[in-house]
Amino acid sequence: MAKILIVDDTLFMRTMLRKLLEDHGHQVVGEASTGEEAIQKYKILLPDLVTMDITMPDMDGISAAKEIIALDIKAKIIMCSAMGQQLLVLDAIKAGAKDFIVKPFQQERVLEAIKRVL
Numbered sequence: 001m002a003k004i005l006i007v008d009d010t011l012f013m014r015t016m017l018r019k020l021l022e023d024h025g026h027q028v029v030g031e032a033s034t035g036e037e038a039i040q041k042y043k044i045l046l047p048d049l050v051t052m053d054i055t056m057p058d059m060d061g062i063s064a065a066k067e068i069i070a071l072d073i074k075a076k077i078i079m080c081s082a083m084g085q086q087l088l089v090l091d092a093i094k095a096g097a098k099d100f101i102v103k104p105f106q107q108e109r110v111l112e113a114i115k116r117v118l
């Protein structure tokens with residue numbers, strides 16, 4: 001069972017992702033609502049995979065992903081982007097993020113990306 005950390009500043013998105021992942025046999029070990037919190041929780045929880053929102057109020061998900069990869073070169077991060085954020089996504093992939101999913105999420109696509117990255 002994969003341990004997943006969900007990072008998103010909106011409770012709605014975190015709740016939706018948690019339900020989808022848990023319904024499909026994954027273990028959500030934590031949630032973070034800011035980039036800083038994501039980095040702190042990554043260090044403590046050492047998840048197998050992180051879903052990382054891009055747009056968050058304090059530190060954006062790109063910077064948070066870069067910091068996590070700097071801590072752990074093997075970190076598996078899937079970026080969660082909105083339409084029109086392709087350049088940011090590219091930046092994250094260059095920095096070492098493994099894949100991306102676009103909001104609004106299609107369940108199949110989310111599960112596929114997670115399976116592939118794991």
Ligand SMILES: [Mg+2]
Binds near residue numbers: 009010053054056
């Ligand atoms: Mg957001």
